[in-house]
Amino acid sequence: MLQNYLKIAWRSLWKNKGYTFINVGGLAVGLACCLLIALYVLDELSYERWNPRAARTYRINSDIRYGGSDMALATSSSPMGAAIIRDYPAVENFVRLRKTGNWLVKSGERQFVEHTVYYADSTFFDVFPVKVIAGSAKQALARQGTLAMSKTTALRYFSTPEAAIDQTVLLDNKHAYRITAVYEDIPANSHLDGNMLLAMADEAQSLETDNWGSHNFNTYLLLREGAGAGEFKKIFEGLHRNHIAPGIQKLGITIEELEKQGSYLRYSAVPIKDIHLYSNRSNELKANGNIRYVYIFSAVALFILLIACINFMNLATAQSAGRAREVGIRKVLGSKKGSLVSRFLSESVITVVLALAVALVAVTLVLPYFSRLADKPLSLFSLLNWRFMVLAAAVPVVVGMAAGSYPAFFLSAFQPISVLKGMIRHTMSGARLRSVLVVLQFTMSVILLTGTIVIYKQLYYIQHKQLGFDKEQVLIIQNSFTLAPQQATAIKQELQQLPGVEAVSMSGFLPVPSVRNDNPLFPGREREHAKAVYLQNWSVDEGYLRTMKMEMTAGRFFSRQFGTDSNAVVLNEAAAKMFSFKDPVGKIIYAPQDDEWETMRPLHIIGVVRNFHFENMRQTIGPLAFFYNKPGETASRILVRSTAATDKQALVRHVEDKWKTHVPGQPFDYSFMDSDFNNMYKADRKVGQIVLLFAGLAIFVACLGLFGLVAYVVEQRTKEIGIRKVLGASAGSVVTLLSKDFIRLVVLAILLAMPLAWYLMRRWLQDYEYRIDMQWWMFLAAGGIAVFIALATVCFQSVKAALSNPVKSLKTE
Known part of the structure; x- marks a missing residue:
């Protein structure tokens, strides 16, 4: 039975090649967008997943208010880690990192400037499970004048990682360092990016065991198995009592007096798996992402997929009149509603399968360009896991059922006698649903367009604002x-x-x-x-x-x-x-x-x-x-x-x-x-470019849906158009008649989108202390673009209908 359904569905799709092409194309664009955004979002969510100890590893943050300034730091004081591990058994180990500036590194005739160099404690490889491939993890960084480097860095200076061990390199033409370990490159999806680690014993400030006031070290704590984040409340209370308060008192004031003046010194612990998306503090080891962008892109992917599914429903409904007699004949010959629904749903699933195949090919072709745009090393191989395989198998079924359910039940509900007599009953509820879907499509599209305009206007403002200095030349x-x-x-x-x-x-x-x-x-x-x-x-x-x-x-x-x-x-x-x-x-x-x-x-x-x-x-x-x-x-x-x-x-x-x-x-x-x-604004600029790209695709997919709905209306009103033309109606009046209802829907969508877009972009702009004021023309421009594109889409079908031969229209009816 299923094989028969699939065979008939395939024949029907092949017969209506134009309809199939538009439908598959719209769904393919929607699915391709979802796949691309999924790759981006999965990469953002994958940070620190390579680390089996990530759930037990925390970084100490410092929040300081003093002297009229507020500082949110990703760093803490030099002696903090040692004090914690000495006094609190729940902490298994700690490591301090301090990012340095650039270093000129020489080995023989080879020399390079290394940009990602950290001072690190010898416990680095105990806290972070980075694999040491040459040398000893235990001996690495244990003494002054030693360093460890990544595999890629080692291969710049030596033939093999093993050849680098015990070699001496010269830093800044002054400092000789002996290489004690070579480690695998730290994964790209990590908030760390150190290509070279210098022994912490060479950093003078690290030896200041009583200096609790200088916050220059990224300090990480590894909790023991079974210990929870609740331990930190006790740890930080003890630090304040035993170390911070006495240290502040040396400055001639008690911590209570300082707090009465509105100043404070507070510490907190953040899981390292949250650093990339939730932390944007001073002294971060590298630029982090933003969870808001993950939400934005996920919403865009959902919007485009919904628009594509709506298209399918509209396009399928537009074909209903042409297939009404087919349904009527099948019902007269004994087909039950259930079998008809199954047949139409199988047609829908096949359409989605074809669209998914096209989407995968499209993603493969455009992924290198999207990777450059997103500035990420994205690869389809990241999708080769059982979760994605299950999702890929479920997409045709779920999307096919969701997008094809309304057309299936709509078509199967036709009364055979009315259909065969040429009297198809069209309910108001169906018309209302289609109108709601069009409004929903263009509401989402206008929100994306408005967001793009606001983002680009803010970036233009930043680049052209009077900065107090001249950055040019x-x-x-x-x-x-x-x-x-x-x-x-x-x-x-x-x-x-x-x-x-x-x-x-x-x-x-x-x-x-x-x-x-x-x-x-x-x-x-x-x-x-x-x-x-x-x-x-x-x-x-x-x-x-x-x-x-x-x-x-x-x-x-x-x-x-x-x-x-x-x-x-x-x-x-x-x-x-x-x-x-x-x-x-x-x-x-x-x-x-x-x-x-x-x-x-x-x-x-x-x-x-x-x-x-x-x-x-x-x-x-x-x-x-x-x-x-x-x-x-x-x-x-x-x-x-x-x-x-x-x-x-x-x-x-x-x-x-x-x-x-x-x-x-x-x-x-x-x-x-x-x-x-x-x-400095590279991430925001990338977001603007990506949103612009997908906003354009959303408009394109929405117009496909509008195209389908206009085709449906034109098909239903073929006799009316023919009669009007016989009675003297001009082509312009026919175009106006067919267009005005759709333009009203688009204008309604714009009115609904404006307050939503204003709220969302206002939230985004709040991240900037210096920002633009959202102006009426931004919303008008987004709405105008949507109206123009919608009008062009509607007019294409309307003009075609208005210029058709009325005699032919009346004869075929």
Whole structure:
């Protein structure tokens, strides 16, 4: 029986090739979109799943409010891990990581700049089950001057991982390290990305066992089997009582007094499996994802699949009149309603199977392009598991049944006598359902279109907002920390002589992703914590202001002509406001010179720089202080500003020549500040592009459904159209007659979509401290696009019907 159903269904689909092509095409687009988004979402949800200890591994977060600043850190203090494992048996082990800057690594004639380097405790391989393929996991990182590197990194320097063991490499032309282990590359779906690990014993701050105030280490705890997250309440209460409170008291204030002033120091533990999607703190080891994007893409996938299923229902219903007599004859010959329903459902399932096959082929073809768009190494092999196999087998059945149920029951409900007499009864409920489906389709499409417009408008706003500095025409030379002081001075002078160069500066602190350093400043020599200002401290040279094209609002910037500038400070407007000085220039503030803030160094405020965005637009402009980096002192980056007329590539060649003259053989690594700035919003830009892509596909699939519904209406009103034309109706009036009802549905969808789109995009914009105001034209533009596309779709069928021969229409009826 089933074989017979399938054979008849196949013949029917083959007979109606145009209908089958549109139906299979619409479902294939919907399923392909779902598969692509599923690959993206599964990749986002797969982080840390490679780690069998992930459920027992936690990272300590720090939340600090002090001196008018709030800090949410992914790091904690140096002695914390050792104190916890010593006092709390529920914790099996701990490891600290500290991400460093770039390192120049040399081995013989081979040298590369390594970007993902961590200091790590020797317990790294006990906490994280990364496989060591050469050397000893137990001996790795146990002594000063040792390191471990990933397999890919080892193969850059040596022929095999085994050949790397016990070899010595030179870091920054200064530090010799012996390789004690080579490990498998850390999986891409991890919040870790270290290609090289240096022994923590070489990091000076790690040896400060009493420094509970400096939060620079990513600290991970491995709980024992059976221990739960509830242990952390007891752990952190004990830390506050035994370590934090005594440490704060050394600063001349009790923790209770500090909290009365509104300040606090709090710790929490986050499971590492939640870090990628739920954590966006300062000092993350690498850029994380966002659970909101997972929700957005999942909703988009659901929207498109629903639209595709609605299309199927509309297209199948549009064919009902043509198949009504077939149903009537089958019923007269004894077919029961159940067998007819089974037949139509089998037709539906076959359609979905064909669509799924087409979708898989399409996904295979476009996946490389989608992977580049999403910036993820996506592969269909990630779907080769029993869960997906079950899902793939269920999709044709579930989608086929869901999408084909209404047409099946609709067609099988025809009365044979009425059908054979040519009197098909069409209920109001069926018409209402089809109208509701069209409204639902375009409501979802307009929401996607509006979201795309808002995202792109926000990104445009970010890229063109007055930032307080000029990011254009600034070449950043990385890794200048390898230069000796004499080399740094010489290369800076020679770069200033190059044609087209306006200014040159050396600093590791930039208003794009770079290092940061936070410390308090006090308005008086006494440690008045209630008046302290906790702010970022940037070391810059005298050329920084001109190179960045920042503006002074009062006083002056640093200068070589003033020897006292080594004890001077320049504040931004936010910092000056927090000190409450009416005229800050000339005032004296104080900086602690030791960890316990007992000795205070006086600093003269010589100027105030206009506020500029030194973090991303999700954060308000905070307080910042510039300190003078005296001539001859090196920094991690050299900044070269050129004129707008300067050829960037020619400038790069000239600068590279100067670099190779002074440091021959060392890699020349550079970037442009505008590119680095744009990379801060790379994830948002990718989301915008992906949403735009799927919004376009959603509109396309929705128009297929509208096409089917118009075809249905035209087919039902063929005689009416013929009579109107015989009586003198023009083609325009016929097009208007057929179009107005559908355009009303689309306009209704727009009215429903607007408040939903406004609410959803308002929630998304709340992530940004500096954001656009949603304006009426954004919703109007999205609605206008939807109306235009819908009108074009409707008019195509309507004009075709209006231009048909009325005699032929009346004869066939």
